Amino acid sequence: MAxxxxxxxxxxxxxxxxxxxxxxxxxxxxxxxxxxxxxxxVGHNEILGIAGESGCGKSTTCTMVxxxxxxxxxxxxxxxxxxxxxKGAGLMEYRRRVQMIFQDPxxxxxxxxxxxxxxxxxxxxxSLWDGDEIDERVNAMLNAVGLPHHKYADRYPxxxxxxxxxxxxxxxxxxxxxxxxxADEPLSMLDVSIRAGILDLFKDMQSQRHFSAIYVSHDLSxxxxxxxxxxxxxxxxxxxxxxxxxxxxNPKHPYTRALIGAVPVPDPRTRRAIPNIRGDISKPIDPPPxxxxxxxxxxxxxxxxxxxxxxDTADPHLHQAACHxxxxxxxx
Amino acid sequence: xxxxxxxxxxxxxLGVAYETSQGPVHAVSDVSFDVGADEVFGIAGESGCGKSTLIRSLxxxxxxxxxxxxxxxxxxGRDLMAMSDEAFRSTIQWQEISLxxxxxxxxxxxxxxxxxxxxESMRAHRRMGRAEAWERAAGLFDVxxxxxxxxxxxxxxxxxxxRQRAMIAMALSLDPGLIIMDEPTTGLDVLVQxxxxxxxxxxxxxxxxxxxxxxxxxxxxxxxxxxxxxxYGGEIMELAPSVDLFENPHxxxxxxxxxxxxxxxxVGKDLISIPGSPPTLVGPVESCPFEPRCPFRxxxxxxANPAVVDVGDGHQVRCLQTGDxxxxxxxAREKSTWRS
Numbered sequence: 086m087a088x089x090x091x092x093x094x095x096x097x098x099x100x101x102x103x104x105x106x107x108x109x110x111x112x113x114x115x116x117x118x119x120x121x122x123x124x125x126x127v128g129h130n131e132i133l134g135i136a137g138e139s140g141c142g143k144s145t146t147c148t149m150v151x152x153x154x155x156x157x158x159x160x161x162x163x164x165x166x167x168x169x170x171x172k173g174a175g176l177m178e179y180r181r182r183v184q185m186i187f188q189d190p191x192x193x194x195x196x197x198x199x200x201x202x203x204x205x206x207x208x209x210x211x212s213l214w215d216g217d218e219i220d221e222r223v224n225a226m227l228n229a230v231g232l233p234h235h236k237y238a239d240r241y242p243x244x245x246x247x248x249x250x251x252x253x254x255x256x257x258x259x260x261x262x263x264x265x266x267x268a269d270e271p272l273s274m275l276d277v278s279i280r281a282g283i284l285d286l287f288k289d290m291q292s293q294r295h296f297s298a299i300y301v302s303h304d305l306s307x308x309x310x311x312x313x314x315x316x317x318x319x320x321x322x323x324x325x326x327x328x329x330x331x332x333x334x335n336p337k338h339p340y341t342r343a344l345i346g347a348v349p350v351p352d353p354r355t356r357r358a359i360p361n362i363r364g365d366i367s368k369p370i371d372p373p374p375x376x377x378x379x380x381x382x383x384x385x386x387x388x389x390x391x392x393x394x395x396x397d398t399a400d401p402h403l404h405q406a407a408c409h410x411x412x413x414x415x416x417x
Numbered sequence: 418x419x420x421x422x423x424x425x426x427x428x429x430x431l432g433v434a435y436e437t438s439q440g441p442v443h444a445v446s447d448v449s450f451d452v453g454a455d456e457v458f459g460i461a462g463e464s465g466c467g468k469s470t471l472i473r474s475l476x477x478x479x480x481x482x483x484x485x486x487x488x489x490x491x492x493x494g495r496d497l498m499a500m501s502d503e504a505f506r507s508t509i510q511w512q513e514i515s516l517x518x519x520x521x522x523x524x525x526x527x528x529x530x531x532x533x534x535x536x537e538s539m540r541a542h543r544r545m546g547r548a549e550a551w552e553r554a555a556g557l558f559d560v561x562x563x564x565x566x567x568x569x570x571x572x573x574x575x576x577x578x579x580r581q582r583a584m585i586a587m588a589l590s591l592d593p594g595l596i597i598m599d600e601p602t603t604g605l606d607v608l609v610q611x612x613x614x615x616x617x618x619x620x621x622x623x624x625x626x627x628x629x630x631x632x633x634x635x636x637x638x639x640x641x642x643x644x645x646x647x648x649y650g651g652e653i654m655e656l657a658p659s660v661d662l663f664e665n666p667h668x669x670x671x672x673x674x675x676x677x678x679x680x681x682x683x684v685g686k687d688l689i690s691i692p693g694s695p696p697t698l699v700g701p702v703e704s705c706p707f708e709p710r711c712p713f714r715x716x717x718x719x720x721a722n723p724a725v726v727d728v729g730d731g732h733q734v735r736c737l738q739t740g741d742x743x744x745x746x747x748x749a750r751e752k753s754t755w756r757s
Contacts, residue, residue, distance in 0.1 A: 138606035246694040276463040277633060281677045282690035303607065309684025333684050347611035348681040349636035353659035355682065357640075360611060365576060 087399070088164060088297045089127040089150065089265060095158035096120040096145050100370065118369045119145045121321040121377075122159065126398045127265070132291060132298045134312025134329055136305055136344070138366060142321040143301045147267045150299065151185050152176070163265075181211055184258035186287075188270040190250035194242040200227070201238035204257045213261070226260040230286060248279035252286065259290060266291075266298040272307060284311055305348055309333045314401055317341045320369045320377040323396050327404030338406035339414060340378045376407065384410045424451035425594050425627045426475075426514075429489035433467070433474045433651075436482040439699050444470040444483075445651045446702050449725075452595065457621065457628045459642030459659070461635055461674075465695050467651035468631045469519075472597050476516055477505055493594060512542045515588040517581075517598040524584060525572035532568025535587045542591060557586040560623065562616055578609035582616065589624060597629045602637060614641060635678045639663065644731070647671050650696045650706025652722075657732035667734040667742050669711045672749035689752050705735070712754045713738055713745050 098117040106112040120142040127133045135143045148154040150161060152168065161168050168179050187193040194203055204223045208214060214222065224234035230252040242250055251271060258266055268287065272280045288311060291298060302308050308315055308329060315329040317340065325338040336342045343360035350357065363381045376382070379389035394407040408414070433445040445467040452458045462468045474485040475497075490497045492509060500509070518524045525534055535557070536550035545553075555565035561582040572580060581601060588596050601617070602610040614637065621628070632638050638645055639659060646656040647670065655668040666672050676689040693710035705711070708718040715737065717723075723737045738745065748754045 138608065248694065276695075277635065278463060278673060278677050278691040279694070280690065281688035282692070284688060285690070304679070305607075306679035306681045306684055309681070310679055310686070310688060330684055333681065344607060345681060347607045349611075349614070349634070349640045350682050351636040351639045351663075351675075351678050351680050352682070353639045353642070353663055355640075359615065360608060362608060365578070366606070366608075 087126045088129050089125075089299075090162040090165075091123055091125040091146075091150070091159065092162065093159040093395070094120060094123045094125070094146070094149065094156050094161060096142075096149060096154065097157045115371045118321050118372055120149070120156075121369070121372075122393075122395055123318075123321075123323055124395055124398050125316065125323070125326075126401075127297050127299060128401050129297055130291075130295050131401065132300055132311060132313050134308035134315040135299060135301045135318060136303065136308050136315060137318035138303060138344075140320065140366065140368065141318040143318055144269055145321075146318075147185070147269050147299060147301055150265075151183055151267055152180060177211060181207075181213070181261050182263050183265045183267065184261050184263035186251075186254050186258050186266060186268040186271045189274050190247055190254050191274065194250055194253060196242050198241075199238065200232070200240050200242070200245070200253055201234070203242070203253060204260050207257060207261050211261075222260055223256075226256045229290070230256045230259075231282075232256070246279075247275050248283060251275060251283050255283075255286060255290065259294065259296075262294075263296050266296050268298060268300045270302050271300075273302070273304070280307075287311065305333060305345060316398070317344065320366070320372070322377050322393060323398075323407060324378060325404075325406040326396055326398055328402065331404050335404075337404070337411055338378075338408050339382050339384055339410075341406070376409075384414050386410075423454070423494075425454050425456075425493055426452040426629075427489060427491045428475075428487060431471070431474065431485065431487040431490060433470050433479065433483055433485045435470075435480075436484070437699075441700070442698050443651055443700075443702055444698060445474065447722075448648075448651075448653055450646060450653065450656060452627045452629060453643075454594075454627055455621070455625065456644065457630055457642045459630045459632070459638040459645040460648055461632060461638045461645060462648035463633055463695060465698075466648040467698075468648050469599060470651075471648075472516070472599060472629065472631060475597070476510060476514060477502060507542075510542075511538060511593070512591045513593050514595045514597065515591070515593040517584050517588045517596065517601050519600040519603060522577060522580060522604075525580060527572050529571075530569055531572055531575065531583050535568070535583070535590060538587060539590050553590065554586070557589055558583070560589065560620055561586045562612075576609075577605055578613060581605065581609075581613055585613075585617070589620075589626070592624070593626055595627045595629065597631070599631045600633070601630070603632065603634070610637075617641065635674060636680070647674070651698055651702075652706060652735060653725075653733075654707065654736070655732075655734050658730065661730060661732050665728075665732065665742075666746070667728060667732070667739055668707075668736050669713050669738075669745060669749065670707045672746060673710075673755065676749065676755070687752065689755050692755060705737075712748070713741075 096119050100115045102112040137143050149156050205219050208219045227234040312329040315332045316326040317324045319340050325341045336345050343362040346360040361383045373390050375390040376393050379385040396405050396407050429449045431448045435442040460468050473479050535554045539550045558565050642659050644658050645662050646653045649670050655671045673691040696706045704719040705723050708714050717737050723735050725733050725735050726739045727733050
């Protein structure tokens with residue numbers, strides 16, 4: 086059984102017009118549909134990657150799964166049970182088991198706390214263990230992420246490099262013994278030469294501790310390296326999902342094709358084709374009901390603006406694209 | 418260093434030191450290169466490698482505690498070191514050497530129209546009427562692929578990609594001989610980045626300006642540059658024509674970077690990081706800055722900073738072990754080599 090299921094998950098943000106427009110002109114509110122009818126299943130021990138550009142809803146999805154933002158529609162089920170009405174001990178348990186690793190290791194650590202205090206904060210707040218055991222587990226955790234505790238436990242964040250800080254971020258998430266880890270662009274603030282080390286740590290920890298993960302990034306080459314399965318989002322809708330290498334090597338959806346075709350290749354001898362895409366990304370304010378990529382899609386016709394295809398994400402081996410025109414595209 | 422024609426910019430032994438409470442920080446040391454007339458010269462490096470300090474010193478934008486020294490620094494034969502700040506500002510800055518700054522988001526004044534800001538910079542450096550400048554700005558917007566009527570808009574009405582294109586238009590405005598682009602696409606989405614890079618490639622033929630492109634993104638620099646310099650710890654570690662750098666990398670740092678950088682064309686590849694972190698650069702430079710992280714270090718590496726070795730075809734390497742490059746390349750592919 087899947088550990089996490091999102092069923093037609095939506096998050097709309099109301100944009101209220103100004104006072105005069107609202108009262109005098111009776112202008113209705115508009116809505117930014119940041120995430121729309123998103124289906125997603127994350128299996129046990131699976132790393133699911135979410136790729137997409139700014140505004141595609143990947144971070145909004147993460148914050149909803151982490152319980153930091155309430156959805157406006159749909160359901161989030163954890164081990165089969167909805168988490169939306171969780172209260173008290175159930176909510177505490179969910180918060181413990183679903184942990185986040187944040188993007189910016191420079192901003193996400195309290196500068197006045199020592200490293201050991203930062204890592205101990207979660208277990209202490211939830212009184213998971215008694216004081217001595219928390220200390221023990223924190224030290225073990227620091228050692229496990231490559232920060233020997235006798236050297237690092239008493240330091241402050243400003244004494245650490247970016248890579249070391251991100252290791253602290255990983256330690257504070259994993260000390261809670263999560264079953265689900267949400268990593269939102271954990272490498273994007275780090276230098277190239279140390280990224281691989283943090284990526285390895287994440288993968289090592291995952292294979293030792295068997296947590297499931299959602300790994301969000303705009304960097305498709307990193308996702309190809311870390312994720313088992315990859316979902317591509319555009320303006321709040323899922324465009325394509327499938328085994329990560331399969332999606333990157335044989336993208337089906339016109340958007341995924343354009344996105345992958347636009348990634349620069351670290352080899353001066355390669356020549357890339359021009360991505361087949363029109364116009365610029367818009368904002369999902371009161372969007373039409375159909376495919377949100379349609380206005381930029383070279384293959385779109387009138388029907389694309391009317392209907393959207395929801396993906397069935399339960400089968401982890403299935404490679405599908407939310408496009409009605411796949412036959413036409415693949416023939417042409 | 419073989420620039421094909423007479424170089425636009427020629428630098429020898431350029432250094433920049435910042436005076437700090439902990440002593441001088443040598444942010445840039447012993448940097449030498451030429452940039453040819455129609456060339457895109459890429460400078461790649463990670464944070465703190467000195468790439469931004471280097472270009473700030475070229476544009477005389479260093480903060481007060483920074484001092485630049487150079488054996489030679491000439492622009493089209495003119496000695497920039499001997500030039501007063503006054504003369505530099507009135508003849509070189511922006512007119513001859515312009516800058517596309519890292520963050521176009523923050524580089525426009527939010528309360529002026531974009532067009533007004535572009536013509537302001539033109540008219541500050543050259544005698545030009547408002548109407549003439551506006552017309553010129555409209556032409557430049559066309560070059561970078563923006564509609565001319567957008568000149569009347571305010572910066573907040575532009576998307577990130579549009580702002581970056583407007584910034585490029587502004588940098589082109591006085592037909593400079595050299596445009597310095599500092600991380601021109603960092604922070605932009607990949608499709609937007611692709612379009613801007615393609616536009617830069619397209620306008621190269623029209624503008625006849627040399628470009629110095631600075632980025633930490635190895636893939637961007639590989640696609641854009643004719644020659645590439647790899648910087649680390651304030652020094653150029655390796656400098657070569659782009660294809661040669663990727664086919665015949667010599668420096669251990671370059672080898673490490675290639676291992677660490679993912680490629681969309683080779684997504685299954687195991688990435689290998691370089692252990693350790695960059696040097697702080699406080700105090701005098703007495704050893705190879707990469708020595709503490711280098712798996713191939715030998716006794717001589719810590720004793721003195723290695724001299725630059727020419728390995729042929731304008732390919733230069735700052736390393737003692739250029740003779741042993743075949744062995745290093747083989748070993749560098751092994752993950753075990755890079756364990757700290």
